[in-house]
Amino acid sequence: MTTSLDLTTATFDPRDEHEWQQFRALAHRMVDDTLSHIAGLRSQPTWRPTPPAVRAALDEPVPYDGVGAEEAYRQFVEHVRPYPNGNIHPRFWGWVMGAGTPLAMMSEMLAAAVNPNMAGLDQAPALVEKRVVAWLAEVLGFPSTASGILSSGGTMANLIGVTVARHAKALEAGVDVNEHGVQAVGRRMVIYGSTQTHNWIRRAAEILGLGSNSIHSIPVDDEYRVDVDALRAAIRDDRAAGHLPFCVVGTAGTVNTGATDDLQSLLAICREEKLWFHVDGAFGALARLSPALASCVQGMEEADSLAVDLHKWGSLPFECACALVRDDALHRDTFAVDRTKANYLAGASRGLMAAGLHFSERGIELTRGFKALKVWMSIKAFGVDAIARSVEQSVAQSRHLRRLVENDGELELMAPAPLNIVCFRWAPSDVPAASLDAINEEIVLRLQESGVAVPSSTRLRGHYAIRVANVNHRTRLEDVELLVEEVKRLGREITRS
Ligand SMILES: *Cc1c(COP(=O)(O)O)cnc(C)c1O
Numbered sequence: 001m002t003t004s005l006d007l008t009t010a011t012f013d014p015r016d017e018h019e020w021q022q023f024r025a026l027a028h029r030m031v032d033d034t035l036s037h038i039a040g041l042r043s044q045p046t047w048r049p050t051p052p053a054v055r056a057a058l059d060e061p062v063p064y065d066g067v068g069a070e071e072a073y074r075q076f077v078e079h080v081r082p083y084p085n086g087n088i089h090p091r092f093w094g095w096v097m098g099a100g101t102p103l104a105m106m107s108e109m110l111a112a113a114v115n116p117n118m119a120g121l122d123q124a125p126a127l128v129e130k131r132v133v134a135w136l137a138e139v140l141g142f143p144s145t146a147s148g149i150l151s152s153g154g155t156m157a158n159l160i161g162v163t164v165a166r167h168a169k170a171l172e173a174g175v176d177v178n179e180h181g182v183q184a185v186g187r188r189m190v191i192y193g194s195t196q197t198h199n200w201i202r203r204a205a206e207i208l209g210l211g212s213n214s215i216h217s218i219p220v221d222d223e224y225r226v227d228v229d230a231l232r233a234a235i236r237d238d239r240a241a242g243h244l245p246f247c248v249v250g251t252a253g254t255v256n257t258g259a260t261d262d263l264q265s266l267l268a269i270c271r272e273e274k275l276w277f278h279v280d281g282a283f284g285a286l287a288r289l290s291p292a293l294a295s296c297v298q299g300m301e302e303a304d305s306l307a308v309d310l311h312k313w314g315s316l317p318f319e320c321a322c323a324l325v326r327d328d329a330l331h332r333d334t335f336a337v338d339r340t341k342a343n344y345l346a347g348a349s350r351g352l353m354a355a356g357l358h359f360s361e362r363g364i365e366l367t368r369g370f371k372a373l374k375v376w377m378s379i380k381a382f383g384v385d386a387i388a389r390s391v392e393q394s395v396a397q398s399r400h401l402r403r404l405v406e407n408d409g410e411l412e413l414m415a416p417a418p419l420n421i422v423c424f425r426w427a428p429s430d431v432p433a434a435s436l437d438a439i440n441e442e443i444v445l446r447l448q449e450s451g452v453a454v455p456s457s458t459r460l461r462g463h464y465a466i467r468v469a470n471v472n473h474r475t476r477l478e479d480v481e482l483l484v485e486e487v488k489r490l491g492r493e494i495t496r497s
Pocket of ligand 1 (some may be wrong): 198251309
């Protein structure tokens with residue numbers, strides 16, 4: 001600490017009119033540069049590796065003396081902005097990552113300026129989050145009495161849904177797990193998903209104290225949908241073994257191939273067996289916004305809980321997802337704060353605490369950011385129908401890619417592509433089958449390293465597949481066509497060498 005510190009001016013705000021003017025000029029420049037950068041993305045490589053010199057520059061000691069905002073910004077422009085994952089680029093289709101939008105970027109700035117704590121004090125920002133949750137519930141087919149909360153991502157939204165499931169079904173078995181823990185149930189609580197269920201289920205089972213052995217993973221059919229008969233048999237066997245089946249997870253849009261489980265059959269099984277029905281709709285749930293695609297995810301609207309990401313197909317910047325829970329009383333009961341113990345959170349009949357802390361009692365976090373604003377501004381500005389059009393556009397582009405693959409003798413479709421994920425490989429008949437995995441892996445690496453496009457990969461029935469997951473509102477049909485040409489060119493180039 002410096003001895004000359006003037007305690008009356010130890011603020012991070014500009015200190016006088018002149019400093020405000022300087023900062024205002026810098027802030028305007030940041031906005032202008034950033035918008036130019038986004039507008040010019042198409043002429044940039046999709047991805048470029050972070051060079052050693054930049055890595056070295058970022059490997060800095062703690063700066064006890066600041067360099068000032070201008071210089072910090074300059075270093076960001078030089079060392080950080082050019083070397084990201086690439087998911088904001090029109091030809092990025094790796095894993096499942098959304099591109100974000102300029103409007104949502106500005107909304108994030110506005111949200112940070114208001115900087116409310118979204119534990120849920122009943123002020124305008126919380127009303128905004130309650131409203132966007134209600135809008136999402138309505139457009140995804142949930143009743144107006146449903147409850148919900150925005151979360152960082154799909155992993156967290158799924159965890160919230162399954163936490164409510166665990167609480168509700170343990171209560172039915174006579175145990176309050178919040179008080180006594182899962183061990184008090186005395187039996188293994190079993191959760192069901194398919195072999196295609198995303199890895200979040202493992203995280204959730206571990207964190208909730210169920211253990212990953214409590215996941216009963218059910219095989220899938222040729223379309224990568226859960227085998228419903230095998231699920232019935234598994235539930236029966238687990239009951240016979242003395243376990244407590246409690247939850248079935250259906251997926252609307254699996255991460256590998258975009259398959260959707262037969263949600264109506266899963267729903268029927270859950271109602272018969274008195275199990276909680278949770279749907280992971282991380283990206284697929286948004287198919288419901290399109291009248292042409294809604295039937296793909298039929299049954300989702302009857303789930304007890306649903307997780308949907310908004311930072312994938314919803315095109316919002318990271319992070320943003322939503323957990324919906326059909327029964328608000330169960331949702332709140334799962335996360336309720338015991339105010340007799342947490343005195344510092346005590347309620348009041350008037351003032352800021354008059355309505356309690358709505359969101360801290362529907363999720364895991366206490367202090368939360370105002371991510372609701374970017375949802376609210378985007379939905380208001382564009383309308384839900386524009387999100388539906390964007391979803392439809394990705395599906396149309398994916399179907400175009402699928403047709404190009406199916407009609408090309410050098411290419412092979414590796415799995416049905418019902419939605420926005422296409423898995424394929426370069427496989428001309430004169431290339432030995434044993435070398436296809438290695439060649440296709442090399443194709444993907446060269447695509448990424450050249451900056452032309454970023455698909456990712458997966459393994460399907462033992463074979464390496466190029467995986468193109470399109471949740472990118474910036475993609476055009478010509479980008480997909482360029483991908484196909486490049487895959488074929490690289491395949492030939494690799495086999496010649
Ligand atoms: C992405 C994804 C998740 C995980 O969501 P995050 O937002 O990455 O935490 C879960 N399920 C599916 C089907 C996904 O695609």
